[in-house]
Amino acid sequence: MDWVELADFLTLDLYLCREGAHQSPIDIKNVQDRNIPGLKLEGIVSDYSATPIRIINNGHTIHLNYNSGSKINWKNKTFELIQFHFHSPSEHTINKKHYDMEMHLVHKTQDHQFLVIGVLIKKGKYNSHIQKFWDRIPNMKNKEVSYQDDRFNIKNLLPTVKEYFYYSGSLTTPPCLENVSWFILKTPIEISSDQINYFQNFIDHNARPTQKLNDRVVTNVK
């Protein structure tokens, strides 16, 4: 992009983060019961394929890249799982309550529409799936470290019950683009307090404050 386009982009960037009316995260309350046709997470998740561990500490989060091939079809669009990452504490709150952490599975179409599955994480049992990632967090920032022989499937980290809250929002980091369909799973997963502390040694606090709901509706999907 040239300088004029770049200036426009940066202005838009600041504008949406400061002034956007459909920003994320939000506090989830006053939900409405409705069915969202065509998205049954059980089926989707069973289509995720295994991928090698490719992990980056970018200073803002711990981020794992996903190999191509794990896709969701929704509203006649194909969203591909490209990466997942973690926040501490959770970005979304339920009736103003934060969870200890939140994981975001980021899916994207070729024309840059996003679909993010949010998984709330609470203090509880030791989680051996998370530990595989925690053992490999690089100290060096912004360098992807790849373990080609160490494969895993993200579906093993998801809760068995896949009911969710749905709403339309934004990326929670700049450029805060408002083209994100959010699916927040109602059932949290558990990791131990030692595992939460270990993550916080690398990333201290990376949750954006909750944003106003404005004219949006949060749908309770059962």
Ligand SMILES: [Zn+2]
């Ligand atoms: Zn995130």
